[in-house]
Amino acid sequence: MTRAFATTLNALGLYAVAMVLATAFGAQLLLHELPCPLCLLQRIQFAVLAIGPIMNIRWGPRSSHYALSLLAAVAGAVFSSRQVLLHIMPGDAGYGTALFGYHYYTLALLAFIAAIVLLAVMLLFDRQFEQDGAAQLVAPGAFAMSAVWLVIGLTALNVVSTLLECGFAACADNPLVYELLKR
């Protein structure tokens, strides 16, 4: 796997994270379901997961950058496992609407596990880490740059959304209204 191909795959990974963040926003706005504190923490881990690919695109693929994403994915898997366990009791309806039969935190757990596997697969290809004269770092193209700014933009939108939802106090365990929009 060449450095250029690895960079393209990292950009695709960023688009995948952007899709997850956008879907979460879609559910929040269209279904009027506000994310709970644990749900927000899982969203945060998806955003943290994106920092590794951003650095891979900027500085070229490095194993340390993949390690950042692996750490974020493991933390995300732990957080979503916690929420799965909170609703594992028979008869528990779960939190929020189910998508394709699975609640968001279950899908998040599956996504974090998939990220761990995919990151491990990426680390199998040593050629992307070689830095010879022919493989000098080239400026990222429009495809990769769009992915980076899309993820940064969605994360910044989450700053606004979370501020509206929680206000300047601790977030409610089961939020029903935006604290800053309450009359």
Add this chain to the structure above:
Amino acid sequence: MEFTALFLAITVVMIVAWRGPRPLALTLFAIVLLACIATYLHHATDTLKLSF
């Protein structure tokens, strides 16, 4: 409030990772990840109602 701060901090880390020096981005990443784990541990005090 802490979640707003975390999202804001991650946005800053992303911008530093994209535009700033690499060592600073790595340091900020470590701080944010530790803050996320601390926030999780702070909130993970509910009793797990396990079915077994």
